[in-house]
Amino acid sequence: MEELGRLFTAARPDAVVVATPHNVHIANAMGVIVSSRVAGRLSGAPDWVSLDVPSSSELSWLVLESLTQAGVPAAGVSFGANDVASAVAPMDWGVLIPLWFMGGRHDPPVPLVVVTPARDLSASAHIDAGAAIAAAAKTFGKRVAFIASADHGHAHLEEGPYGYHANAAEYDALVCRLVRTGKLEQLSDILPEMVEQAKADSWWQMLMLHGATPGWKGRLISYEAPTYFGMLTAAYEPPPD
DSSP states (O other), X not given: OHHHHHHHHHHOOSEEEEEOSSSOOBTTBEEEEOSSXXXXXXXXXXXXXXXXXXXXHHXXXXXXXXXXXXTOOEEEEOOSSSSTTTOEEEOOHHHHHHHHHTTTTSSSOOOEEEEEOOXXXXXXXXXXXXXXXXXHHHHHTSOEEEEEXXXXXXXXXXXXXXXXXXXXXXXXXXXXXXXXXXXXXXXXXXXXXXXXXXXXXXXXXXXXXXXXXXXXXXXXXXXXXXXXXXXXXXXXXXXXX
């Protein structure tokens, strides 16, 4: 994560889009947080492990419009105050942890757009969503980073909260191979049953990453499964102009 933070800072993004599996869940639709700020703290950690990050309001609405134009069901989501200009949405750990290393502690923080996948939509819809996010970034006309926030198989240990299934290790090994070989398009070939048995949280966001980064070069930085779930970090860079 520290290496990703260095790469993020070097890229000098004007805004960051985070796709997280741990925020609002909308039936049959993706969500785009349109509140003016997103703030929260990491449960179980010291109180100072917290972030309060402004939303990139212009980019949020562009992402929502682009998803709709691409035929991907999506809804704008706010929280608390009825006026989005004063609304503050809760920041989940799928957003806070990557932003802790990438932009959230900058002075000022890098403006944020939070997007939530929809597990009841197809793999192709998530690929289309990634492409729509990239199109919105192009319309935005500034430098935008995309973070596919995800953990992988959560069934690596029998004593873990999700029990054990051999497909957790199998899924994680497959994802590592696809990242190493630059073949994210093969994510679509993974059977949903395998994803469910592995108790993975990553498939949908990685499909969005694939859609957002055609022709980009990826580099696997690390993979570990120290407890019951697998963790992978990778960096993607666009081809030279």
